[in-house]
Amino acid sequence: MAERRRRPISEERLAFADAFGDWYAVRGVADLRIAEYERDSYRARVEALTTPPHWTARPEVQRWAGRLDTLLAVGVAAWALDKVGG
DSSP states (O other): OOOOOOOOOOHHHHHHHHHHHHHHHHHHHHHHHHHHHHHHHHHHHHHHHHSOOOGGGSHHHHHHHHHHHHHHHHHHHHHHHHHHHO
16 A cells, blocks of 8 residues: 655645634634533523522412401401491
8 A cells, every 4th residue: 555645734724724723712612602501591490490489479478468468458448437437
């Protein structure tokens, strides 16, 4: 088998290799930023799903707040009717 001779590297090939290296580096930075964005979005989603809600957002607290609100409204209405009719 005949041995292949290597051609000398021309200025064009060096320029192409340099441009390709720059392109690949920019592409790598873009891929890294995309990966960081996905990581941060997944981390935020997991944090949002695993942290307990604020105490005012819990259903039992909202039920009791509604009951107290209704009791207050009925009390004010009864007081007003007592003053008007009294």
